Amino acid sequence: MTAMEQSPEAPLRVRDAAQLAWDDSADLLVVGFGGAGACAAIEAASQGVSVLALERFAGGGATARSGGVVYAGGGTLQQAEAGLEDSPESMYDYLRQEVGDAVSAETLRGFCENSRANLAWLERHGAAFQGSVPPLKSSYPSDQYFLYYSGNEAVPSYAAQARPAPRGHRALGSGMSGINLFRPLAASAQRLGVRVQRQCEARRLVVGDDGAVLGVEAWALPVGSRAAKRHARLARWTDALHPYAPALADRWRRKLRALELAHAERRLIRALHGVLLSAGGFVFNRAMLTLHAPRYLDGLPLGTSGCDGSGIRLGQSAGGCTARMERASAWRFINPPLAWARGLIVNAEGRRYCNEEAYGAKLGHAMVEEQGGRAILILNRALMKDAFAQVGPGKVWSFQRLPAVLNMLFNARRASSLAQLAERIGLPQANLERTVATYNAAARGEREDELGKSRGFLASLEEGPWYALDLSFSSKLFLCPVITLGGLTVCERSGQVLGQDGQPVPGLFSAGRNAVGVASNFYVSGLSLADCVHSGRRVGAHVAGLVRAVLASSQGEQQ
Template sequence: MDGMNGLTALRVNSAEQLPWDDRCDLLVVGFGGAGACAAIEAASRGLSVLALDRFEGGGATALSGGVVYAGGGTPYQRQAGYEDTSEAMFNYLRQEVGEAVSHATLRNFCDGSREQLAWLERQGAAFEASVPPHKTSYPSDQYYLYYSGNEAVPAYAASAKPAPRGHRTKGPGMSGASLFAPLKASALRHGARLRCQCEVRRLVLDLDDKVIGVEAWQLPSGSRAARQHARLSRWAAAIHMYAPALADRLRARQRRIEQTSAIRQLIRAEQAVLLSSGGFIFNRDLVRQHAPQYLDGLPLGATGCNGSGIALGQSAGGSVTRMDKISAWRFINPPLAWARGLIVNARGQRYANEEIYGATLGHAMVEEQDGRAILVLNRELMREALRQVGPGKVWNFQRLPVLLNLLFNAKRSSSLAGLAKRCNLPPELLRQSVERYSRAARGEVADEFGKSAAMLANLDQGPWYALDLSFDSKLFPCPVITLGGLKVCEDSGRVLDHAGQPIHGLYSAGRTAVGVASNLYVSGLSLADCIYSGRRAAAHVADQFALQPARSGEQQCNV
């Protein structure tokens, strides 16, 4: 959607003014995790649902690891021998969520977590109680329940009893497709309709500023243009992580096909339009405007994460917030040996507990240290790292960057002074950082950042190695996603205007809207929020529809 930052809505005197091509009660714009869950919820409550997706559906959900953050004593936590309560989940998450949502909303999210997981199972998703023996950024196909955030890190565990809450959907490889497939099937089974390769370019508003429909553009089904568009979509998704520039050129070809071959469709939404088309990480202008320090990161998500849903909401008067919240993922485990080393900034000073979750480390790296992260290891840890990423031990996407950096990005020296010189670091400050770290590893002093004793390593013996894992590293790209978006009523999911009032007929969910995951990222929290917010919006639309015969006025939203 070119020029989306300045979209204007199509305004009409009344719905009868336009020759509508299709009608529904709830129109879902973007059929990923949030959109599919909204479609299921609305259709199961008797609403007619039509979902539109610019591609084939799935969005970032289908490309993800399929991890759903859930706790409070799920069946899989209990089977694995872990006790958990919604209170412990709340006490942990409030440290991550901050002020993104109210404590009341976060508590509601936590209290309903077990039911939400059971709801997913009723749609056909499967989970398992197998827990990996060590902390990891993403478990192998042997394991499906893990610590997916900072739960076990001492500073966090002091406020909330830790428990593994990352419920990875049962399925081979990256499990996002294994989560989305049953959601899509359930939505269609409940009667929702899906139009693919159909892009919404404008909202339609009446004289009362109520959203009454959309102007969409769809590629003719089965046409040569549609087949070519689908092929380019698959290619771009497949190569993006390895050749992002080439993937961008394929996306540009897709856009040209849409501009020349799509056919205009006017679709009436009798009750509401739900915007759930993802975040905006692929909109480089928006990233440059709101968070330019993240431009060097590797955009992570689906091609549709270009801010189109946010722009549509703004065109109807919607307000945005937390647009500067972008999550950078600097995962250094696996290999576990890397997390036992120490990370320093451009001044040779250590600034974090290296065992913290990758997004927490990435946040500190970008927001506090000008993007610098230099990992210091000794020979013992280097050898241990190589063993830990051997064949069959980790995923290829975890192994290959590690091997590339061990082979081509490791500076070696027989002295710390020599290492500092090779890395342009102040020698004395680096020496002091390593000395303090080693003293903590020997148990002589407490670690200044509260690192677990088992994760410390005595680095007295060299030779020493330094790997530059800074944000702009070409050999160790740092994935980034956006967390901000449209401001919504936390009770209903209705989009709010600049005065904090709901826009009639307009809702938003998932990463198009601000939600539980809009502060600091935790694996599985975004998907869990997509499910939660999609169902919340659909339930409110259905409840309002049920009240219509007796309703005399619009209920205000308290935010």
């Protein structure tokens, strides 16, 4: 689908709301019913606010298809259950290293101090968590474990700055846990009276002469129609197929768009106190990615078809500003198998550039932003043997096992000497030999590792034969998932979208990956979902305050 097909139109401008014949209305109108939208809806509805959510597909967005990990700490019940100590200060000291200046120190501190309460809030609305910790670090633990080190907390350079603790709280349930997190939230929203209009797309905002957002012009497929049924079926297949056949999934997205354009019916929906844009990022929009983050075009877009930037562009159409649009996250996970992380990764010059035990997004960032996308993993026979054993049936997830096995079988260059290996993969021989020799000295305990790798992650590569696996960003056999991190700039106290002058756009809010938040600098597993809770609840509470203020004013006038 082309950028022109998806670009939201300029706002429908009117003198005042009474000028239009509205088809529906609500105090808060939510555009995008995923993690952030659901949390905003629940928070607002629990305070007596009427909420209508518009969802282009079935609901859940990237949250429902994620690992369901919520980054939380400061002494959660699950951390206590595991016998672990943590504090908001330690959480803040760690996250400051990851979040940078994406949000203010005050906002990040509040995020950390409210972390336990936000996790407890999720539990009150049906989500479940547990304090079982895996014995070894992994990019995503098996169904036996639900609390883990989901970032760089235990990496020495980070641990020196902040006391480490596992803070990745995975929603309890079998399989990928995103759906286990979203389903109870959707059910809670329904119990609280939140209405959800599915297969309904907000195509443009309705704006008054004073610049205030009054509502949206939406287009909905007729409920129960043949087109709606086909759309639902095709949407499910498209997102399920995408990781395995991206090109075919893209063709099906064009069919989805054609169905919407041919059969959807126009509806004008009034937002009495605010429109929330919570429609995700823009990783599925090639035009936006080319413009803002072209280095990430070779990655595998991670999310759902709704992550097309439509919510961001709706905000821009009303004067909203964006920031950090160049920020994206490439996930080059090399653990499991743990043996891979005990090897070393080099660039096109045969030199190491990142601690291999670091979180996959940190490794991916260095690979894409600093090394031209190159990442070549060097192992020896002992580590290859360990790696095969570590990804055996029943030991890791299939999405972790299959790429590892395929690459060891079909993407590994073998050589009886490092000189021969360098020749076969096109690396400078002297550099590779020097890199491996320096690494071996650290593994033998003769020196500290130059990149600060933990002793337990070091392995001597003195004995061959040696293997090289090309895990570069453009690899077709070891695809690298990518998400976008930038979005609309918002007031960090209310979630209101900010305009060019730094002032709020009246009546317009944004949350989740649609907006700049705590996850907009470097990514850590669970940080995006935690920000959905934080930023979504923030908007819901603010709109509830607006409703109360209007009600109090009205009652005062009557008296």
